[in-house]
Amino acid sequence: MILKSQVEWALHCCAILAGLPKGRYLSTKALAEFHGVPKEYLSKALQSLSQAGLVHTTLGPSGGYRLARTPDELTFLDIVEAVEGKARTFVCNNIRANNPCRPQGYCESAPCAVARVMWEADEAWREKLRSVQLSDLIDTLAKEVPAELWKKSFEWVLERAG
Amino acid sequence: MILKSQVEWALHCCAILAGLPKGRYLSTKALAEFHGVPKEYLSKALQSLSQAGLVHTTLGPSGGYRLARTPDELTFLDIVEAVEGKARTFVCNNIRANNPCRPQGYCESAPCAVARVMWEADEAWREKLRSVQLSDLIDTLAKEVPAELWKKSFEWVLERAG
């Protein structure tokens, strides 16, 4: 069970978009080049962000993406769920219903106890992702990324932002 | 990203094995029939439990599986990891290293900040699974499953336990 690589791409792209001056847009082409990932496929991930309402888009030359909210209003969970979906990672097939001792037509009152535990763990995962905002990531990166590289990257993006 | 159905099967099988009298074994055939799942494929899941040391096996007629530890020494995480593996659900491909502004031969000091957050969430998921013991599940089932069904199921298993 491994998350799509698109999740990683989307998170990194949002980190870049967070640094865009207000009103500017960055294209798929620039984001793909910056991260060294296939443009056409990255486009699908960005479309997922768009459909989830996390980013705004414009068409035409100088078009592209910008965040729809401020970085402190965007959580990791928002981004992960936009790409990966909101479905739980554990699917209950209710195999207890195959119990040969079970009376005919017996109807379950509660969700399977096994599934409930697995869903609680799933929720713990989501809660952790919900607790981290995009702004937290930016703060961390600002500390960790060497100043020179940080500055150069910012300029690189600005040159291409429409 | 969805867990294998084998995870569900393994959890339910362990719950059944927890009810076995000391020293008795239950075969793949019986476990597969009880849960209505393909015997050959379930066998792979049980082999995973065996390789992880969670269950003991014996060969021959009246052979099969029994728990290697008491239900309060077996956690959900033990079982989930035995089947699903211990690898993290988020794989960092270190795409930040593709940054065109990055100086040649630059070597990262720390794991990617994005990956660290994702791994913390993964750990939160595991911690939750680690906190629930198989005995907890048995307690819940003992309360929720109708007494009649509980008794019949127990008898069904005993008839087939070697």
Place this chain on the structure above:
DNA sequence: GCAAATAGGGATATCGTTTATCCGTAATAG
């Protein structure tokens, strides 16, 4: 108005994983 660049969506192809089955081997109980 026109040309270039863009997001968006659909169709398609490739690859790896999950799911599933089959078979041969070794061990064991009766």
Place this chain on the structure above:
DNA sequence: CTATTACGGATAAACGATATCCCTATTTGC
């Protein structure tokens, strides 16, 4: 000795992740 079992390897089908291509509508700048 026979029947039954766990175990491992080989194989195949089904599915999702990855990736590419193409067409359309829209927008910018000339």
